[in-house]
Amino acid sequence: MSFFRRKRLFSILLALIILVGLIGFSLMNRDQRTSIEEFFQDSFGWAQMIVLKPINYLTDVVSNIDDMKNMYDENRVLKENLGQYQKVLYEVQELRKENAELMRALEKSESIRDYTPIHATVIARSPEKWFKQVTIDKGIQDGVQKDMAVITAEGMIGKIHSASQFTSNVLLLNGFDRSNRIAVNVDLSDSDQDARGFILGYSEERNQLLLEFTEYYDEIPEGEFVFSSGLGGVFPDGLEIGQIDEVSTDQYGLTQIAYVQPSANLDDLRHVIVVDRDIETVFDDDGEDEVEN
Template sequence: MLFFRKKRLFIILIGFILLVGLIGFSLRDRDELTTAEQFLKDTVGWIQGIAHVPVEFTTTIFSNIDEIKNVYKENQVLKERLGKYKLLVHENQELKIDNEELQSILDKTESIKDFVPIQASVVSRSHEQWFKLITINKGKQDGVEANMAVITGEGMIGKVQTASQFTSTVLLLNGFDRSNRISVSIDVADQDKDPSGFIVGYDEESDSLLLELTEYDSKVNKDDLVVSSGLGGLFISGLEIGKIKEVNPDQYGLTQVAYVEPSADLYAMNHVIVVDRVMPTPDEEKLEEEE
């Protein structure tokens, strides 16, 4: 038993000496390697090449996954920024439209005399009446009364149908009929006397106001301006309503009917003016009579 132990220890010692010798031999400066060294080196290189392929493949996969995650995060950030940019563009457009509308109302307020402007904002629109009614945020507390004309910077849009204390309902021109007719005059350049008539309704098919001329032989032209005449005492004179599109005889041949394109947009408005007619005082009436 002791012999075998000594023999094993001797073999280990001899192997260690050979290993040290081989290491020392391999570390010497030589121009050529031995066949065994070449075989061992080639074998190790081949094994390393085989092992490197899956390692590189795995490393590439994880690298691609990380890159995809980064691209996804960057894409989400870009989408968020793009959404904010679109929102800012939309808000800017809304503010620009709102500003232009307010400016046009201010210009209209300064250009028309003989009435007190009551500026108001649209708070809702009636779906039941096919968008023919709107509600504004001014009422009797602000001086609004029924039958007052309502305009925008572009022209007349309707009249106050009912007024409560703090809000009012406005009937738009596309909801007018003979019971809500408007006395108008047509500004014709080449005539001494302007033709007159009444807005008696609205033609849905052509999106035009229907204007019945008072006299059958009245001569009006395309693009002639139609304004309120002030007759009847309901609306002040000079409120722009629209322009003539075409004129045709009525179905009975008794008068002419003109199709009028409204100057104001009846489907998109945010701010309006209620026209409160200024009634002359007794002193002003007396002064006018004396003149």
């Protein structure tokens, strides 16, 4: 081996020894570092900060965009779920209301045994102001006939105005006039007798029924209930119609009248009951018909 080649090999070995020594020296646990080490450490730290800062910024921007996208998707899903929840909640409330109405109608049917109830559902309402009628889904095939009383669990709402084979039109109480009058009794709690009269119409100004008494009564308290009397054979007796709100006289001061608040809500009708009563005829001693009950 030539002199120059051995000298080169020796220099390489010496450099490796010095490098290893420097690495080992730098890895030693020392309280203080040399100025050169601090310089290189600070330079590397600043260079790392300069390089990583834009990278971290871009990473944060991309991450924020992904978060916003995820938030938008989550918000859309939440809105859809909220809309579905509100729809289900509304349906549940409607079903509960309908179930309560059906239960009250069933209780009403069981509490009154003088007639056969025909349960029906309101399927349409007349939009005209002067034709205050509703259409139900029962007709002649179901036993419905003209002039039958129609009630809800709260009270009477009207009568059958016309009937076809499968549907019928109901004239509501707020459409009654003198040609559709109802014979009624007022239960006077402080008296042994009942006050008698007729429902002769509806006051549009007060939104109440107009009751005209057949005679003058000294005292008729407000809040007394009004029931059908059954006279005339059109409506059965005992159907609740409303409560007396005010007692007065007509414009001439000759006839005692009262304003009656209907017990049933005439503006919100769904399930109704048609009163199918068997009319019994009572004969007098001569064999002629006298009174219909």
